Amino acid sequence: MLTVDEYFDTVIEHSTGALVVCALGITNWEWWERTRRKEDCFHVNAAMGYAASVGLGLALAVPEHTVLVLDSDGGLTMNLSGFTTLAAAKPKNLVHVVANNRCYGSLGGTALVNSAQTDYAAAARACGIEHAVNVETVEQLDSALRETFSRGTYGLVVADIEGPDATRPADAPLPMPYEASEMKYIFGRYVEQLTGRSVFGKLGF
Amino acid sequence: MSIVEQPPEAAASIETLIVEQLVSVGVSLAAYLPDNWVVPLIEQVKGDSRIDAVAVAREPEIVGICAGAYLGGRRAVGIMGATGFLTCISELSTLGRRFQLPMFLFVSNRGGPYEPTVHHETQWRVARPVADAIGLMSIVLDRREKLSQLGRAYESLRLHKRPCVAWITKSLLDDTASWE
Numbered sequence: 001m002l003t004v005d006e007y008f009d010t011v012i013e014h015s016t017g018a019l020v021v022c023a024l025g026i027t028n029w030e031w032w033e034r035t036r037r038k039e040d041c042f043h044v045n046a047a048m049g050y051a052a053s054v055g056l057g058l059a060l061a062v063p064e065h066t067v068l069v070l071d072s073d074g075g076l077t078m079n080l081s082g083f084t085t086l087a088a089a090k091p092k093n094l095v096h097v098v099a100n101n102r103c104y105g106s107l108g109g110t111a112l113v114n115s116a117q118t119d120y121a122a123a124a125r126a127c128g129i130e131h132a133v134n135v136e137t138v139e140q141l142d143s144a145l146r147e148t149f150s151r152g153t154y155g156l157v158v159a160d161i162e163g164p165d166a167t168r169p170a171d172a173p174l175p176m177p178y179e180a181s182e183m184k185y186i187f188g189r190y191v192e193q194l195t196g197r198s199v200f201g202k203l204g205f
Numbered sequence: 206m207s208i209v210e211q212p213p214e215a216a217a218s219i220e221t222l223i224v225e226q227l228v229s230v231g232v233s234l235a236a237y238l239p240d241n242w243v244v245p246l247i248e249q250v251k252g253d254s255r256i257d258a259v260a261v262a263r264e265p266e267i268v269g270i271c272a273g274a275y276l277g278g279r280r281a282v283g284i285m286g287a288t289g290f291l292t293c294i295s296e297l298s299t300l301g302r303r304f305q306l307p308m309f310l311f312v313s314n315r316g317g318p319y320e321p322t323v324h325h326e327t328q329w330r331v332a333r334p335v336a337d338a339i340g341l342m343s344i345v346l347d348r349r350e351k352l353s354q355l356g357r358a359y360e361s362l363r364l365h366k367r368p369c370v371a372w373i374t375k376s377l378l379d380d381t382a383s384w385e
Contacts, residue, residue, distance in 0.1 A: 021273070042276060046299035053261075053269025054300075060234060060257065060270075061277025081262035089259050180304040181366075188276055197278030205307070205364055 006138045007161045008034050011070065011097060014145040018068040018095070019191070021058060023051035023075045026105035026164065031070060033173035039190035043176050043183055049078030052096055056086065059094040062195055066093050066149065073100040073120070073158075074112055080123055087128035091154050097145070098158045105164040120158045131155035219349060219377060220249035223311075226355035228255050232280040232309075236261055236270040240286020242313035242373055247284055264289030268296040268368070271308035280359075283310040287328035290370070291335065297368050298339045305366040309359055314345075314372040317384050333372065342369035347376045347385040 002010075008030055020041035022028045028043050035041070042058070044051045055069035076082075076098055086096070102115035124132035131151060135141045141159050148155035178186065188199040217225075223246060235250045236259045237243070251258045261267055267283035274281035285293075290312045301308060316322070316329025336343055342365050344351075344358055355371070362369040374385040 044300070046303055047265065047269060047272075047296040050265055050269035050296055050300070053266040054273040054276075056259070056266075057234075057236075057270035057273025057275075057279075057281065058277045059273070060259070061274045061279035079263060079266070082266060085259070085261045085266055184276070184304050184306065188278075191277055195278065199276060199278040201363065203364070205366055 001136055002138060002141060002159055002161045004030065004161060004165070007099060007141065007159050010138055010141045010145065014142075014149060015068055018066045018149075019058060019062065019194075020068045020070060021051055021055040022070045023072050024048055024106075025072055025074065026101075027070050027072045027099055029106070029173040029175050032176040038176065038178065038183070038186050040187075040194075042187040043178075045175065045180065045183075049075045050082075051075060052079075052082055052086065055094055055096070056089060056091055059091040060089075062191065062197070063093055065195065066095060067091075069094065069096045071096060071098045072105070073098060073102065073115065073118075074104050076120055077112060077118070080120075083124045083127035083129060086154055087124075089154075092152050094154045095145075095148050096154065096156045098156070099161050100158050101161050101163045103163050109164050121156060124156045129154065129156060132158070134158045134160065136160045218245070218249070219352065220246045222349070222352040223355060224249050224253055224256065226352060227282060227359065228253070230280065230356040230359045232282055232359065233257060234259065234270075234274050234279055234281040235284060236267040236281065237284040238262075238264050238267065238286075238289050240289065240313045240315065242315065242378060243284050243286060243311060246311060246373075250284070263292065265293045265296040267310070268293050268301060268308065271310075271368075272300055272304070272306050275306050275308060281308070283308065285310065286313045287315045287325070287332040290332055291328065294335060294339060297341065301368040302340055306368070307363040307366055308368045309362065309371065310368060311371050311373055314374045314385070317375055319375050319382055319384055336370050340367060342367060343372060344369065345372045345374060345385060347374045349377065349380065351377075
């Protein structure tokens with residue numbers, strides 16, 4: 001099992017150059033605290049279970065760029081049928097990484113239904129996704145991310161990580177301190193700069 | 206007996222007119238989950254090489270896909286039934302409304318007085334009021350003539366920075382119908 005530090009440090013190392021879509025909750029908060037990256041990361045502080053859908057739409061819009069979706073087991077469980085959508089859509093530039101801590105971390109560790117038995121990678125493979133792996137060590141995560149980023153097909157990496165640290169203050173880490181519409185403009189302007197595409201149009205919306 | 210030639214717009218199917226309007230304003234992506242009334246539109250989209258069609262397992266994925274496409278600068282639409290629309294209220298509220306993301310959704314306006322199917326009657330009473338309640342824009346596609354303004358509507362509704370529902374009504378699909 002990876003520590004939270006090991007998980008995020010390894011993912012951050014591989015994320016350079018990718019457009020990141022981050023699911024809400026602990027994943028979002030930890031990512032923000034460790035990276036302070038706001039331009040290249042869209043924080044989906046909403047629509048639990050659908051970060052991968054946002055990532056799919058983005059990946060289809062910017063096929064020349066890699067999109068990294070940072071998901072959580074709680075969110076993924078809310079839309080497991082999304083694997084069938086991803087299997088059918090076959091985005092070539094979408095890397096999907098899941099932090100599997102078997103609980104709702106932002107609720108302090110409340111158990112996630114059926115977490116001891118659910119095998120997300122196996123579920124993805126059963127839906128027709130070729131590249132879906134579970135990892136339990138830093139070396140496995142590093143190797144899996146290297147392979148997934150280089151494959152040129154959709155890939156899923158599910159990392160087994162420790163639960164929330166009960167000794168941390170209840171208000172740490174903190175969410176990104178930007179209002180939703182502000183995040184839209186920060187991220188969209190970055191995409192415009194990166195890709196040359198118009199996101200907001202001539203009048204700015 | 207005289208033969209009156211119809212203009213091309215009159216001869217074209219409703220679905221053709223919709224797709225042509227969408228393409229004219231740069232729409233190139235459609236995410237969908239079928240309902241009987243929108244199947245012809247989905248088939249039209251799937252058969253048009255200018256639009257990439259993405260099938261989903263659940264309707265809220267459509268909201269996510271349209272959001273992601275918008276943020277990537279690609280113009281998209283969603284297509285679904287009224288039942289599916291009602292499964293999207295959380296995502297439309299917390300993602301579409303809160304992040305102020307324009308998205309354009311075609312939704313069937315099922316369950317009216319012409320449709321004696323018990324599994325649609327709730328949608329008729331609930332779907333449009335709920336859309337209003339969460340602050341979505343709505344346009345009612347109840348006449349064929351309105352379709353010629355669809356491209357303009359797609360453009361101008363972006364300025365409201367929120368999802369917009371284009372309700373596909375019975376009277377649009379069947380011009381002998383008395384109710385929308």
